[in-house]
Amino acid sequence: MAKDGLCAIVTGSASGLGAATAAILAKGGARLVINYSSSQKEAEQTAEACRNAGAAEVAVVQGDVSRDEDCRKIVAAAAPWGRLDALINNAGTTKHVAHGNLDGLSAEDFQRLYGVNTIGPFQMIRAARSLLEAAAKASGRASAVVNVSSVAGISGVGSSVAYAASKGGLNTMTLALARALAPLIRVNAVCPGYIDTPWFTKGRGEEGAKQVRDMVIAKVPLKLASSADDIAQLVCFLATPASSNMTGELVRMDAGMHLG
Secondary structure: OOOOOOEEEEOOOOOHHHHHHHHHHHHOOOEEEEEEOOOHHHHHHHHHHHHHHOOOEEEEEEOOOOOHHHHHHHHHOOHHHOOOOEEEEOOOOOOOOOOOOHHHOOHHHHHHHHHHHHHHHHHHHHHHHHHHHHHHHHHOOOEEEEEEOOOHHHHOOOOOHHHHHHHHHHHHHHHHHHHHHOOOEEEEEEEEOOEOOOHHHHHHHHHHHHHHHHHHHHHOOOOOOEOHHHHHHHHHHHHOHHHOOOOOOEEEEOOOHHHO
16 A cells, blocks of 8 residues: 555556556555546546545646656656655557567567657656655655566567567666666566456457457466456555565566466
């Protein structure tokens, strides 16, 4: 659970994992910045749900994290609080292309995926650094960055080669920044496997998404499909003082998928 008064930004929090994460933090009385790129209606619904759940304050900010000026705009919404206890880099994108289809990905596809999935978190951390450090100095403990990555970045699996590569870059960056920003800022990453959200429906359609879900349940040792709430619990653990002695960790949560 979030500590009362926690100040946090959750990028890509209009729906799915980001919205689930914001909802958990809201129950602890957090101050939240909800961010969306294009789905304003969903973002406003998430914000209202957070207010009803007990959030002390909620701001909604449109912004594409691949754009540095947008990252600075998102962080500016937290500036009146004078600190930022947690930055959750959840915004992500993909393109669904079979790994053997090398002609299915263009340089522009790679640039877009890296822009959102890898460069975006870097730009958000850079923009938020002073507020994160202010929180650490005021509280006497490190503030938290949580990068939402993927098992794709560890095992080279997932929706496309470009997606796996972008998440692999995010994992390496997590380690590098954990060293560089200590002791005032902790940097960890969550690496989920399959999450039962509209992500796959948007990429593969209803039937394709059901096939993926059924295949995952059949293959993983725990015989289940993780929900957004399942993963959000781990994200919030890493974002709050409960994990105050953890940094530079890539925490996999995939129902045992990596066991083969």
